[in-house]
Amino acid sequence: MRHIISILLQNEAGALARVASMFSSRGYNIDSLSVAPTHDPSVSRLSLVTTGTDQVIHQIIQQTRKLVDVVEITNLSSHDHLECELVMVKVDVSNGAAREVVECVRRHRGQILDETANTRLLQLSGTGAEIDGFVAEVGALAPILELVRSGVAAMARGHEVLALPAQ
Numbered sequence: 052m053r054h055i056i057s058i059l060l061q062n063e064a065g066a067l068a069r070v071a072s073m074f075s076s077r078g079y080n081i082d083s084l085s086v087a088p089t090h091d092p093s094v095s096r097l098s099l100v101t102t103g104t105d106q107v108i109h110q111i112i113q114q115t116r117k118l119v120d121v122v123e124i125t126n127l128s129s130h131d132h133l134e135c136e137l138v139m140v141k142v143d144v145s146n147g148a149a150r151e152v153v154e155c156v157r158r159h160r161g162q163i164l165d166e167t168a169n170t171r172l173l174q175l176s177g178t179g180a181e182i183d184g185f186v187a188e189v190g191a192l193a194p195i196l197e198l199v200r201s202g203v204a205a206m207a208r209g210h211e212v213l214a215l216p217a218q
Contacts, residue, residue: 085202
């Protein structure tokens, strides 16, 4: 089963490497990873997607919590949450598909970031499933030259927050 794990960690050199090393040394695969500083520049938020049983995910969380840089950790998949991902896709429209590509982008509420005579650089944000659908549809219209995805960013809905422990 797919799980989104959200981690607050100290924004220090090597913190991300220690988390990633813990996963790889135990044979866990990271399907998606996104990390950036929070509103507190001393803390970063790491969102990662992995797969496994509830028992395996519980074990991952317990082992990760022991790392010195980890401030707080939660499995967002066990909470009501929202998730979003960004994709940028460069397509070749020299086959005359420019109009169809534009229509596809509009249907999916994306943006065209750049246009040349033969290419379009597209951007879309949404859930992983929405992005997969968009990529499949636009790829059927025009050859994909290049693609980059940001990885999942996710937060619990409502008033629940992943925050630093009270001091």
